[in-house]
Amino acid sequence: MDKLADNRLMELIKGGNNHAFTALVNRYWEDLYRHVYTRLRHEDDAKDILQEIFITVWKNRETITVDDKGMGAYLFQAARYSVIDHFSKPHTIIYNEELLEQLVSASAHEQLELKEMEQQVIKALDRMPERLQLPYRLSRYHHLSNREIADRLSLSEQTVKNNISITLRYLRTHINETGLLVVIVFIIP
Numbered sequence: 723m724d725k726l727a728d729n730r731l732m733e734l735i736k737g738g739n740n741h742a743f744t745a746l747v748n749r750y751w752e753d754l755y756r757h758v759y760t761r762l763r764h765e766d767d768a769k770d771i772l773q774e775i776f777i778t779v780w781k782n783r784e785t786i787t788v789d790d791k792g793m794g795a796y797l798f799q800a801a802r803y804s805v806i807d808h809f810s811k812p813h814t815i816i817y818n819e820e821l822l823e824q825l826v827s828a829s830a831h832e833q834l835e836l837k838e839m840e841q842q843v844i845k846a847l848d849r850m851p852e853r854l855q856l857p858y859r860l861s862r863y864h865h866l867s868n869r870e871i872a873d874r875l876s877l878s879e880q881t882v883k884n885n886i887s888i889t890l891r892y893l894r895t896h897i898n899e900t901g902l903l904v905v906i907v908f909i910i911p
Contacts, residue, residue, distance in 0.1 A: 724748070728792035735783045743783075747776055750797050757798060761805045771804045784868065785861060787890055846896040850889065857882045858889040 723731070723745035731749075734742035751772065759768040775797060779786065786796065847855050856875065860866045861882075868886075872879045 728794070729788040732783070732786060732788045732793065735780075743780060746779075746793060750794065753794075754797055754801050758801050758805060762808065767808060771801065771808060775800045775804060789894075842896070843893055846893055847889070850892060854885050854889045854892075857885045861886055 723734075723741055726734075726742070726745070728746070728749075731742045731746050735746065754772055754775070755768055758771050759765065762768050762771075778800070779793075779797075789795070847858065857871050857877075860871045860874065861868070866874070868879045868882045871877070871882045875882070877885075
């Protein structure tokens with residue numbers, strides 16, 4: 723399993739394969755830990771954040787999409803936002819104030835880019851047929867499972883999966899054509 727590409731591991735993980743999930747965790751744990759620890763300067767908090775990230779990956783395994791960059795981009799972005807979240811909690815001890823200032827200023831700029839990207843995605847979605855828009859919106863914005871969407875729309879789960887895949891391909895193409903340089907994982911959770 724260690725030699726499989728991230729997208730293949732995620733396919734197996736979506737099917738509930740624990741060994742594939744363990745391989746993914748082993749592949750990224752050390753680098754993610756180093757990344758988070760250098761920002762927090764606290765071992766237990768860094769481990770807690772990583773544990774939460776991987777729990778979230780497991781819980782959302784059916785809706786996570788792996789692009790050409792693999793899971794690394796997704797996981798490191800999740801780690802970055804988790805660190806920012808950690809600092810926003812009351813009574814948090816800040817061991818590295820300089821880094822916190824850098825994260826906050828970068829985050830404000832990224833939020834502006836994200837809003838622009840979201841507007842582009844919404845415009846692109848609005849141009850699509852409703853049969854493709856609706857499953858995507860229910861999945862991404864209302865966090866419904868494919869089964870719940872299928873039940874709600876009286877479709878098969880496979881049709882829901884296919885429609886979401888078509889929509890994701892369209893959105894990726896649209897975003898690539900517009901030249902926006904933001905990672906698609908931000909917009910397509």
